[in-house]
Amino acid sequence: MGIISEIRDSISRTISRIFEDEENAKIGIYGPPNAGKTTLANRISRDWGDDAMGAESQIPHETREATRKKDITIEHDGRSVTLDIVDTPGVATKVEYEEFVDYGLDEDLARERAREATQGVTEAIHWLKEDLDGVLYVLDSTQDPYKAVNSMLNGIIQERSLPVVVVANKIDLEDASPNRIEEMFRQHETVRISGLEGNNIDNLYETIAEEFGG
Amino acid sequence: MPELETDSDGVPIDMISSERMEGMASIEKVNLILDSVREGKIVILESGLSPDEESKLIEVTMSEISPDGFSGIEIESYPKQEASQGILGKILGNKPSKLTVIGPANQIQTLHKDSDLITALVSGG
Numbered sequence: 213m214g215i216i217s218e219i220r221d222s223i224s225r226t227i228s229r230i231f232e233d234e235e236n237a238k239i240g241i242y243g244p245p246n247a248g249k250t251t252l253a254n255r256i257s258r259d260w261g262d263d264a265m266g267a268e269s270q271i272p273h274e275t276r277e278a279t280r281k282k283d284i285t286i287e288h289d290g291r292s293v294t295l296d297i298v299d300t301p302g303v304a305t306k307v308e309y310e311e312f313v314d315y316g317l318d319e320d321l322a323r324e325r326a327r328e329a330t331q332g333v334t335e336a337i338h339w340l341k342e343d344l345d346g347v348l349y350v351l352d353s354t355q356d357p358y359k360a361v362n363s364m365l366n367g368i369i370q371e372r373s374l375p376v377v378v379v380a381n382k383i384d385l386e387d388a389s390p391n392r393i394e395e396m397f398r399q400h401e402t403v404r405i406s407g408l409e410g411n412n413i414d415n416l417y418e419t420i421a422e423e424f425g426g
Numbered sequence: 427m428p429e430l431e432t433d434s435d436g437v438p439i440d441m442i443s444s445e446r447m448e449g450m451a452s453i454e455k456v457n458l459i460l461d462s463v464r465e466g467k468i469v470i471l472e473s474g475l476s477p478d479e480e481s482k483l484i485e486v487t488m489s490e491i492s493p494d495g496f497s498g499i500e501i502e503s504y505p506k507q508e509a510s511q512g513i514l515g516k517i518l519g520n521k522p523s524k525l526t527v528i529g530p531a532n533q534i535q536t537l538h539k540d541s542d543l544i545t546a547l548v549s550g551g
Contacts, residue, residue, distance in 0.1 A: 305484055306498025306531035307491055323493045330488040337481050358539060360480065360501040360526070367477025 236283065236296045237424055240339060242365060243350035245272040245302030248381040252350055252407035253281070253299035259413070260284045265299050271315045273329035275301050278339065288418045293425035295346075300339060301332030303361050340368055346375040346424050349397070353380045353388035353404070357396045366397065375423050378402040379416065384409045437468060437533065437548050444473035452479045456486050463499055463530050464490070468548060474503050474526035483528075498531040502544050 241249045253265045265281050267274055278300050285294045307329045312322035340347070347369055351357050369376050378397040380390035384406035394402045401423060403416045440462050447455055455475065460483070462469050475483065480501070487499050503526035527534075527544060538545040 303484070304498070305487060305501055307488070308497045308531065309493045326491070326493055330491050334485050334488045337485055341478075341481065356539070360503055361484075363503070364477045364480040364484070368481060371477060 236294050237345040238280075238296045238298055238343065239346045239348060239420075239424060240278075240298045240300050240336075240344040241348045241350055242300055242336070242340065243302060243379075244352070244355075244359065244361060245304055246270070247302065247350045247352045247355075248407045249302065249350045250275050250299055252348070252379065252381065252405075253279075253297055255407050255410065255413065256284060256286075256297055257281050259417075260286050265297070271312065271317070273302060273304075273307070273312075273325060273332065275299055276325070276328040276332040277301070278332075278335060286417050286420055288414070288421040291421045291425050293421050295420075295424060298339070298344065300336040301329065303333055303336050303365060304329075305361060307333070337368075340365065341372070344374065346377075348377050348379055348420070349400075350379045350381050350407075351393050353382050353390040353393060354385050357393045362396070376400050377416070377419050377423050379407075380404045381407050384411055435550060437466070437550055439468045439470060441470045442472065444471075447471065447473060452476075452482055455479055456483045459483060459528055460486060460490065460499075463528060464496055466530060466533065468527065468529040468534060471526040471528070474524055496530070499528055500531050500534045500536065500546075501526065501528045502536050502539055502546070503527070504541060504544070 241253050243249050250265065250268050254268065257263065257265045261281055261284050265279050278298050280296055280298045282296045283294055284297050285292055307326050309319075309322040309326035312325050313319060317325065349365070349369070351362070378393060378400045380388075380393040380402055382388055383390055383404045390402070390404045401419055403412065403419050405412045405416050407413075442458070450458070456479065459469050459471075483499075483501075490496050491498050504524040527546060529546075529548065533549050535547045535549075536544065
């Protein structure tokens with residue numbers, strides 16, 4: 213059995229666990245590590261659901277397994293859309309356990325986190341290619357968006373013709389430059405927000421209702 | 427590919443033409459790239475990879491990462507001409523990216539990148 217087949221078999225077992233009963237559109241929150249995906253997922257979940265989805269952290273790859281929050285109904289201006297929100301691990305091309313040690317984790321924990329992170333990246337790519345109905349693509353406005361991983365994920369989104377809302381996050385930070393994100397993703401709707409502070413979050417909800425509401 | 431005796435102080439670079447990649451299946455391209463990168467080489471692809479091929483490259487990379495060995499790859503390419511929406515846009519959107527540089531994460535670091543220039547720092551293994 214080839215390595216791709218082995219990966220797919222492993223992933224399909226996990227997909228069955230995450231997506232076992234399908235009713236609502238499944239919207240995946242995607243982006244690089246530390247873009248603020250879980251912070252945004254938690255804000256959406258608190259604003260429209262009943263509790264947070266996952267732990268937020270400055271340490272990369274804090275989210276190493278997808279978490280799904282079902283039946284999130286977002287309402288805006290008479291429109292409403294009910295979604296299942298899936299917070300996914302950040303997609304990266306490298307995972308170095310030493311980075312986690314630098315954040316203060318002991319070596320065994322860092323190695324385990326690195327192993328889980330590699331699995332999480334693979335799963336996130338598979339869900340995007342096969343199981344999601346739309347994407348919230350979250351980027352840190354202080355970082356250069358012209359990265360190969362962003363181009364790759366954007367290419368897959370286009371191949372699948374998935375509806376997407378690009379989120380230029382962290383606009384509360386002094387060196388934020390969301391115009392670079394708007395330039396790179398100019399064929400998609402981009403909303404500037406701070407998931408942490410809640411800046412412009414109503415505009416995001418309005419765009420979600422429009423893009424994913426059908 | 428003929429074996430090359432490399433000087434331990436130097437960093438070998440494989441520049442792979444689009445003709446060489448043209449007739450290869452995706453997994454063959456992924457294996458060719460990763461075999462070279464795992465040997466400590468920098469790979470420069472004349473015509474890059476499609477998004478699906480890049481995603482396969484990342485998936486296989488993730489499966490090969492080990493704490494005391496291979497830590498992954500760095501990959502950079504010039505931004506693609508943005509595709510417009512519609513049928514033509516989808517076709518253009520699936521085109522491989524332009525010239526692409528791939529190397530071991532512990533040896534290559536992107537210093538600067540814009541629409542027509544990539545500056546990378548390569549250190550010996």
